[in-house]
Amino acid sequence: MRVNSKEIEILQIIEENGRISINTLSKMLDLSEEEVENILKKLQKEKVILSYSAVIDWSKVHDHENVTAVIDVKVTPQRGVGFDDVAERIYRFPEVKALYLMSGAYDLSVVIEGKSMSQVARFVSEKLSTLESVISTTTHFQLKKYKHDGVVFEDGEEDRRIVVTP
Structure with a gap:
């Protein structure tokens, strides 16, 4: 368009x-x-604007912080459709927040959220790894969020040190 x-x-x-x-x-x-x-x-x-969203710092909301993981997935592409069919099967899982086709060592990058690390592990072992096109996965757990969608997550503490130069 x-x-x-x-x-x-x-x-x-x-x-x-x-x-x-x-x-x-x-x-x-x-x-x-x-x-x-x-x-x-x-x-x-025309689906140029898909949605409007807010960036929330869930770490500041008591009892609502989730575990986020990025999973690198190596798959066998299907004849005639490439990666699209397996990608569609993966993005339909409610745990999946984002899915990207990547270049490099892995084919797909899947971002998921769960209530605990064990819930994420169950997703990988019971849902993702069982798909016949999936060859291997590598899971990375997010430890801290510094910046998301252009928004910097800060503690609000300013550096109050005085700059001293010779």
């Missing part, structure tokens, strides 16, 4: 702030609110 410069500007703005108001967008782009609404509807209809 071809998009014009105003549509690109809208996409860039809402990618940074999905909660920005139509009114603010229209002022920033020198368009009417109706024009902005029509552009957004068009981009949603």
Whole structure:
């Protein structure tokens, strides 16, 4: 789909702030609110805009922190469809938060969330590894999140040291 410069500007703005108001967008782009609404509807209809989301620091919410794992998966591609069929089977599992076709030593990178490490391990052993196209997996557990979708996770503590130079 071809998009014009105003549509690109809208996409860039809402990618940074999905909660920005139509009114603010229209002022920033020198368009009417109706024009902005029509552009957004068009981009949603064409599936350029897929969803609006918030980045949550779940480590600050008591009893709601999950375990996140990135699983490297080596698969045998299927004749005629390549990796698409096995990827579709994998992304349909509710635990799967993201799935990417990769270059390099592994074919797919799967990001999953679970309540515990054992729940993630069960997913790998009972669901992922049992798929006939899957040759091998390597699981990496996320220990700490520093930055996600361009948002830096900070403790809020500023460095209060005084810079001393000779």
